[in-house]
Amino acid sequence: MPRRDDIHKILVIGSGPIVIGQAAEFDYSGTQACRVLAEEGFEVVLVNSNPATIMTDPELATATYVEPLLPGPVTQVIERERPDALLATLGGQTALNLAKALYEDGTLERLDVELIGADYDAIQRAEDRDLFRQTMTGAGLRVPRSAIAVSIADAEAAIDEIGLPFIVRPAFTLGGSGGGVVRDATELATVVGRGLRASPIGQVLLEESVLGWGEFELEVMRDHSDNVVIVCSIENLDPMGVHTGDSVCVAPQQTLTDKQYQLLRDQAITAIRAVGVETGGSNVQFAVNRATDEIVVIEMNPRVSRSSALASKATGFPIAKIAARLAVGYTLQEIPNDITKATPASFEPAIDYCVVKWPRFAFEKFPGAEAGLTTHMKSVGEIMAIGRTFKQAFAKAVRSRELDTEPTFGSDGELLEAIAVPGADRFDLLLEGLRRGLPVDEVQRRTDIDPWFLRQLQELVFEEETTTGERTFKSVDTCAAEFAARTPYYYSSWERPTRTHPANEVERGDRPSVVILGSGPNRIGQGIEFDYCCVHAVQTVRESGRDAVMINCNPETVSTDYDTSDRLYFEPLTLEDVLAVCEIEQPEGVVVQFGGQTPLKLAAGLDEAGVPILGTSIDAIDLAEDRARFGALLDELGYTAPPYATARGPEEALACADQVGFPLLVRPSYVLGGRAMEIVYSVDGLRDYLERVGTKPDAAIFLDRFLEDSIEVDVDAICDGTDVWVAGVMQHVEEAGIHSGDSACVLPPHTLGIEIIEQIREQTIGIAHALGVVGLLNVQFAIHGEQGLHVIEANPRASRTVPFVSKAIGLPLAKLACRVVLGETLADLDLPEVTERDGATGWSAGGGHVCVKEAVLPFNRFMGADSLLGPEMRSTGEVMGIARDFPTAFAKAQAAAGAMLPDTGTAFITVANSDKAAATGLAALLDELGFRIIATRGTAQAIRRQGIPAEAINKIGEGSPHVVDWIERGDVDIVINTPVGTGARSDGYEIRTAAIAHGIPCITTISGGIAAARAISAARRGAPEVLSLQEVHSGGERLGAGTPVAP
Amino acid sequence: MNDRPAYVLLEDGARFDGIACGAAADAAVGEIVFTTSMSGYQEAMTDPSYAGQLIAFTFPMVGNYGVSAEAMESDRIHARAAIMRAAVDSEDAGGRGRFERGWLGWLGDCGVPAITDVDTRALVRHIRDRGAMKGGVFDGAVDEAQARSLIDAEPDMTGRDLAREVTPREPVILGGSGEGGPRIAMIDTGVKLSIVQNLRSRGATVELHPCTASPGELRANDPDAVFLANGPGDPGALDYIVETVRELIGGVPVYGICLGHQLLCRAVGLETYKLPFGHHGANHPVKDLVSGRVEITSQNHGFAVLGPGGSKTIDGDDAVRWETDFGAAELTHLNLYDRTVEGLALRDVQGATVQYHPEAGPGPHDSLHLFDRFVEEIREAA
């Protein structure tokens, strides 16, 4: 069957903000889908609330809606656009659940929209755990014994039937959210309870445990004519019990005999047919007992997934791209294999190398959280390494991780204890154990890891296998060299030199090349925003007539799609590996300013090795990053910065604390990733802090005066060395002290006056000149009530806000900056003129619309960790709200972030003394909106004094029914709680945790509360209209912020 | 692993160094072919079709799960050597149901030399570009000139009758599962056990005859069909079998797989030719023109049958026809990788063949149903 011509307009739903279990891989698949559908001549309508995605670049769709992924807004989009079909299998669980909802509420039928890819019944059969079991059993496949429970009682009753331990899996959640293992009856209530709450339909599946069995995944594709192929098999090194997303994995599978593997293959094919996924990719997970040949089916995702992205990168078979073609009618045979061009996609890739995937964790950012790995995914990113052998790939993977913390090893006994419990550093401990000579069979007994892997790791720690021979570059070609590869997708391997044959496969061509360094594994603080910038840089380099060369090791991203760059090197971002690529590329230069801190850290080394760095110089980078040098620079410019000191060791810290002045923001230089940043209010507080973080003798400790109740501002600008263009000035909603990455921000600023914005623009321009920036610059300011404007820091690189600003103003900042980096001047870019008003408001887009960026936090994944915001970043992703006014945009952003604001009900308020005055203002607003106000005694009194009715309720200490009881009873609809110091396990902590657990919006700043109140009243005026980026930026609306300013 | 140096030398002088493993031997020479199959190394080594050949495995780690009785495709190893990137002995691959012993130890006991640590990808790209050729695996101590003369002494694959080397001396009769199944006389040019098993499990009684068996000997127990097995070497060198088959066609249904397919085609007057580097792997898409399905198939052959009008490839996906000495033949299977002939059916007399391996072993099971089709046809005719 060729392309369907009965459909013309297709609605594609993205996956929204980056959250644990649903990350950049869906930008990769969504982007591929949009491209393909456009190539095929369809009109594409896209909805995705995440601005930091390539798929939401306006040129990828006919209409791009950055709107909340909720039935309401999406229905509006359908009503406006009237698409013929909805493709929901490329936007992860979010898109799938949304499609389900739209089908169930009749919207799709009413507006006659056809679900393509997987229809409703197929989605049900795969996603409803019970239906899935029936379907599999019906098809003759074995699934674990199990029972459905909608209550704790059900679960208790089921024990005899399925035995202990058993697995708890909530229906319709992603990444196993809310799942867990019940080992004995005492855990039952807690684990099952959590599961029931996590499931949107209050249903959990209790399942026979196959802990310790081998875990395997097969990536399956099926077309309309019922042809099925297996793209790749993936084997988890961690046995069943550790979520595949948290497991170290290898592709293809290594330990099954051909007969065992073919059985899995047969079963995967049976599964996709039984579930009835008409076209596209699915992922089937199995547990295999290698000793007995028993196989059980664990689950199937009727859509592209994290694993399918991995499989695509591991094989060169672009699953999402092909799934999109299949969805519009093509058969596998009709689609050419991009890489060979000569052969069709109806085949199974043959691999002649080995791929290792390694998860990236962030437990250090969530003190108190359970750090064990279970059936509930906790990793925030991943890396992939390709090597000719397992050992080479594994060693590369270890190199690719860029860890912020080194694991610590105890005695042999402790090691053996530790590896028995799956945790973030399990394999580091395991390698250390093997290095110390712990016997393989002992390690196997404790970990259930297959002996083949352990034997390989044992060899790895004893021989230097990876470095024998020469480093050569080989290509990923889907066919083990049986056919010539046309797509340059390379990895390095160490091979014995062959006298008669060139082992190196790179075809360099003779065009000049520019190397763009990617940002490595997604992690908190360095996420998809930076991949977005790298992809734009690559596109710009290509447009400039040069070959764009990408080096990165993150399989989730668009940057590692083989058709993003001219040549892709799937390599770790270490100096050694990058230099090896430069060796054969002999590039015109390397671009380090788009990939976040990762490339920046390599800049100096590259420079020493004589590799030209394009754009901002090494010295300028150092000038901005060295506190002393940067401080001096600000003094020269006459700009104010918070008083600061750099102390060597705790003694000195205590000594210079007073001269800096309390409150202090303290951070030790030796803890990486901006971690362990805290605000202390007194000498005792400081002493306590220094003890807690543990200090090294004479390592530097940074002290800054903490500016209380200050407004934080973020600025992104481009400088060509002479001229400066200020692209956007963003005002944060939360006050300074909440990390810029975690606070909501508004463009244009919603309360700042003209003068202050002018001053901000001037200082930004001044700093850009003084540093000698060529490319992007991000400056963060804090505006203090009395002391006015302060410079907090300047980052001479792409910032987290670049995608947001680009979408807000309708100009691609990273592309513009890259053109400057490649030698053009701002004048060449003919940026739009700025008007009086625009310049004054720091607004670059004009057109009278307001954009709000809101952060999305992973606290629901880290039970036990405090959900307080602070100077250390903890969000995983972001969403954007666009509207004609601030409150509406803010409401959209909140809804998109999953913190649906109540339209009425009961508000619970409890605030620090310093906030009591401000809290009464907020209470007044909520009262006007008709909220019933309850508060803890002190707060209640303060509010009543202003003549606003407020009921006092008990603190936890004051006995039941206390505030947490109220929350658990479901009698609270919104919580306003500002922190009283950081007394761990304080009432505040209990309150916030309870709120998170029950999905009640919990606002921890007064300013955030006021914004919320305004948003609620705006929502009363009816559902906000949906707007597409194309219409927002159409016509003359687009206006520049900065007329280039000469020095 | 001991580190005795060894090397692969090809007849065109290309050399790839590595480390000796498996049985100690100065040299093993023959035709060097590569397989892209990612598992099933034991099945490959024991497949008689590999007689006279050295197998280069494109999959780097070979030996991961050891060896076991159930994975034997015949009673012994037929390939002359294994060429690998990273051989694994895994003597201790224990805890696996079928595991019996380590891979390299087994090769050693079977007296089969092997080489590891070879840049097999460079080797494969060389063969892909220059075509399959003679070569050998040599101990580091053997000097190149001597190695060369050994290679030159080795006869070419074209014109080579290797069936005689792997065929049984005496007929063997193997009963089928259950009563009253069809009786099949197999011309055993080196049949794989999984072919025999697939026929027997469908009730067929299988007689394995020496490849030199006369039409009379084959007809002796009046079989319901004659089956032409897979096997090594050049179909062009087996005219005595072709003659035998010509006498059988029409009288009794004739079926063939792989070499058997080529022989039946020659018997009805079609031509075979040598492919540049053959098909050896488990991922080739083959379109079954009867069902319209694309199946992922197991492949292992160096020769192929010419299409109608002597063309090496077939353009459309239609069931094109040949005019043969026995009436019309119709294309039933087509390779979507290089569009070569993968199977055909005789329309005026009963007979059908496929070039690939529906029995898998190793490889995907997509085509097992073909045995149902064959056995069904044989039953109906009986």
Ligand SMILES: Nc1ncnc2c1ncn2[C@@H]1O[C@H](COP(=O)(O)OP(=O)(O)O)[C@@H](O)[C@H]1O
């Ligand atoms: N019956 C079971 N016994 C032991 N572990 C299990 C069982 N079922 C699932 N798991 C573990 O839990 C993880 C998550 O389960 P899965 O069904 O894949 O949910 P998700 O939708 O989160 O991927 C799996 O990767 C596996 O390691």
Ligand SMILES: Nc1ncnc2c1ncn2[C@@H]1O[C@H](COP(=O)(O)OP(=O)(O)O)[C@@H](O)[C@H]1O
């Ligand atoms: N002197 C200060 N006064 C108030 N808040 C500050 C001060 N310095 C930093 N912060 C807060 O801490 C956050 C992180 O500090 P920053 O220097 O930007 O570290 P990072 O390099 O992690 O961005 C800022 O976003 C701001 O909210």
Ligand SMILES: [Mg+2]
């Ligand atoms: Mg899963």
Ligand SMILES: [Mg+2]
């Ligand atoms: Mg900052």
